[in-house]
Amino acid sequence: MLDIPVWLWLVSTAVLGLLVGSFLNVVILRLPARMAAQWQREAHEELELEVPDEALPPGIVREPSHCPHCKHPLSAADNIPVFGWLLLRGRCRYCREPISIQYPLVELLSGVLSTVVVWKFGPSWAALAGLVFTWLLIALAGIDFRTQLLPDQLTYPLLWIGLLLALLPMFVPPAPAILGAALGYLSLWSVYWLFKLLTGKEGMGYGDFKLLAALGAWMGPGALLPVVLLSSLVGALLGGALILLRRHGREVPMPFGPFIAMAGWIWFVAGDTLLQGYLHLTGMR
Incomplete structure (x- = not known):
């Protein structure tokens, strides 16, 4: 540059x-x-x-x-x-x-x-790609927060850009990018159908699967578990706070996409630091 x-x-x-x-x-x-x-x-x-x-x-x-x-x-x-x-x-x-x-x-x-x-x-070019990644996540989170929709017009470009960048490779090589996209989609897809079979209700939408697949394409399969755990933690804390403040009823569905986007962005810019900190605290390093 x-x-x-x-x-x-x-x-x-x-x-x-x-x-x-x-x-x-x-x-x-x-x-x-x-x-x-x-x-x-x-x-x-x-x-x-x-x-x-x-x-x-x-x-x-x-x-x-x-x-x-x-x-x-x-x-x-x-x-x-x-x-x-x-x-x-x-x-x-x-x-x-x-x-x-x-x-x-x-x-x-x-x-x-x-x-x-x-x-x-x-x-750097990585920063330019990171900016596109960030802007798409902000748009997706905002739309899902307002409408509980994650449009294909945004999730698919995010997914394909991640896969194309893997050809360089920029963040992860092609094999981890493809595996991350597949596991990202299938993991939430499996949870969705298990929850539906057990309760008869839909716990999340297909847009959540596609968003996690896109994050897997950008960061590889190693990022999926931390992103899911972090998004679940943030969602539980914020949802509990809103219920306690009586601004969100228990029966009112809460979009999960903003939490996935938030966790994905955090891991994208600070995943290495967070992982090293966790290993240090647990004595594994």
């Missing part, structure tokens, strides 16, 4: 992460709505029913940003990541309706995690 001071790489990455985070908000909010409308049209066509004469929800790229309440287009100043929300004090300039705090949170998350990735890998 170019001979530029590391601090400048980090600052540039933080700014880039904030800008990408703004786009990720668009993906999180618009992609599920667009998918649902397209599914409805396809269902009408399959059943030979009259297709509703309604425009599809805004797409991800072409339609400009606008207020979800009054639909007024946003100015460039309103679209400044984080600062635009702060300057507006969390309310639309035109209709004064509240603007979800999701916008600055996703932008900040993208900026911080992107910076950590470049700090971890340095200015």
Whole structure:
């Protein structure tokens, strides 16, 4: 990469992460709505029913940003990541309706995690791949948190990119990448069917299988057990906290995808450190 001071790489990455985070908000909010409308049209066509004469929800790229309440287009100043929300004090300039705090949170998350990735890998092609990995996980986690969906439009690219990078190899060689993808999918698939046979209920969705398969393709089979354990721990702690605070009923399903994404990203950037720390604490090293 170019001979530029590391601090400048980090600052540039933080700014880039904030800008990408703004786009990720668009993906999180618009992609599920667009998918649902397209599914409805396809269902009408399959059943030979009259297709509703309604425009599809805004797409991800072409339609400009606008207020979800009054639909007024946003100015460039309103679209400044984080600062635009702060300057507006969390309310639309035109209709004064509240603007979800999701916008600055996703932008900040993208900026911080992107910076950590470049700090971890340095200015390299591995860092660039890590940024794509991070941004896709943020989008998937946000969509699953809001809608309990993990779209194939994002899980499949994440999976295939991981497998293609293994050809270089960048993070893991081809054989571990393929084995990690297969075991990642089959492990949760087996748990799903065992749980369904025992209880008659579905404990998770197929998107969770695909997401763990993608993580296996990026990091190999050795990462799968730590990711599952870490995601289960975080999910149990957060779920228990929400139930205690009475913000989430016991009978209300909680998406597992955000916890898988969170655990996968943590292991991606700090797996070696965590493993060495565990071995040290247990006296195995």
